Amino acid sequence: MKIFLDTANLASIKMYNDMGLVDGITTNPSLLAKEGGDPQKTMEEIVRTVKGDVSLEVVSTETLGMIDEGRRLQKYGKNVVVKCPLTAEGLKACKILTSEGIPVNVTLCFSVNQAILSAKAGAKYVSPFIGRLDDNGQDGIHLIREIHEVFQNYKFSTQILVASVRHPMHVVEAAKIGADVVTLPPDVLGKMLKHPLTDIGLKNFLADWEKLKKENPNIRI
Ligand code: E4P
Numbered sequence: 001m002k003i004f005l006d007t008a009n010l011a012s013i014k015m016y017n018d019m020g021l022v023d024g025i026t027t028n029p030s031l032l033a034k035e036g037g038d039p040q041k042t043m044e045e046i047v048r049t050v051k052g053d054v055s056l057e058v059v060s061t062e063t064l065g066m067i068d069e070g071r072r073l074q075k076y077g078k079n080v081v082v083k084c085p086l087t088a089e090g091l092k093a094c095k096i097l098t099s100e101g102i103p104v105n106v107t108l109c110f111s112v113n114q115a116i117l118s119a120k121a122g123a124k125y126v127s128p129f130i131g132r133l134d135d136n137g138q139d140g141i142h143l144i145r146e147i148h149e150v151f152q153n154y155k156f157s158t159q160i161l162v163a164s165v166r167h168p169m170h171v172v173e174a175a176k177i178g179a180d181v182v183t184l185p186p187d188v189l190g191k192m193l194k195h196p197l198t199d200i201g202l203k204n205f206l207a208d209w210e211k212l213k214k215e216n217p218n219i220r221i
Contacts, residue, residue, distance in 0.1 A: 071102065
């Protein structure tokens with residue numbers, strides 16, 4: 001399972017990238033707005049910082065506009081994936097950009113049927129938003145299970161990019177199903193890393209080592 005970070009925050013991207021945990025990045029206009037500053041510069045820097053795929057989203061709602069924006073975004077770097085919305089216009093843009101060798105992530109997917117159509121349009125990734133489905137009283141993880149089953153049936157090459165992830169259990173469930181990618185807000189990745197028993201265990205090991213040092217002042221590792 002690949003781990004992407006769902007953020008435009010450069011400090012978090014650099015921190016987790018230095019740990020070797022970041023396989024890619026997803027951004028969207030809301031995430032860029034949250035960081036403020038010049039969004040173009042931020043996108044360029046993210047593309048330079050991370051080796052893996054970086055999804056950058058179009059803001060046009062018409063096919064020609066999306067294609068135009070997608071071509072411009074792709075110039076930021078070879079690892080750019082153009083994010084198009086799951087609309088009729090977006091799927092048409094997906095088909096054309098894909099035929100030009102520009103990979104597409106179809107975003108705002110909320111149903112199996114939408115995922116099937118994204119695969120048919122040639123998307124590299126489809127992004128089902130599970131947290132927003134949960135918020136809406138539906139079962140986001142169940143959608144991932146269904147899309148995975150259908151994609152397996154037909155050997156679709158489109159990768160399932162689990163988005164709108166809210167907590168570490170979403171990650172566990174997505175991994176058990178076999179989703180290709182999860183994109184995580186940095187705080188969810190931070191929560192995956194931490195366990196109180198790790199902290200307690202380390203504290204005890206260090207305390208015992210201090211005891212040993214009192215008996216053997218010259219020891220070192
Ligand atoms: C995916 O690419 C989106 O950026 C993202 O996961 C949206 O999640 P949200 O529901 O937390 O805004």
